[in-house]
Amino acid sequence: MFIEIEANSAMPIYLQLAQQIIEGVAKGSLKPGDSLPSVRAFAADLGMNMHTVNKAYHYLEDKEFIRIVQKKGVFIHENGVRKASELDRLRLIKELRPIVAEALCLQLSSAEIELLIKEISLDLKEEK
Structure with missing residues (x-):
């Protein structure tokens, strides 16, 4: 690695x-x-x-x-890849909120933000 x-x-x-x-x-x-x-x-x-x-x-x-x-x-950890718990989801919302706010301040639309997330997700999955 x-x-x-x-x-x-x-x-x-x-x-x-x-x-x-x-x-x-x-x-x-x-x-x-x-x-x-x-x-x-x-x-x-x-x-x-x-x-x-x-x-x-x-x-x-x-x-x-x-x-x-x-x-x-x-x-x-054997649970390193797992289904997100409600606590995981709440933590991720808290961590993503300032990034989404910054993206909105940079006048990215919700659709553009969603596309960025999809691109990152695909990039991570392609390298498997």
Whole structure:
């Protein structure tokens, strides 16, 4: 899996890392049960601070995308790909709301926003 971090991005590095791992799960390049490198190894491979990788891993663990098993490793959670719960849906609405508001401020129509979402979804599915 290729990780690309933009150091000059406004998005924190740990979120960039977490989102790329989630994208790997969405694309199918990371499957439930697959192992991820240890915090130390991943940090060394990416040339970043261990605390940054640790923060990304805990973020992903909270969202049930990974499972951290003491003395065994880090694994893609068996529920990493699952049917959204009502709590998942509410969280996604909260996270998407500012993006949709920005799109509307940029005078994108609802149809254009919907098309963007479809394009992203197709792009993620095509890479499986």
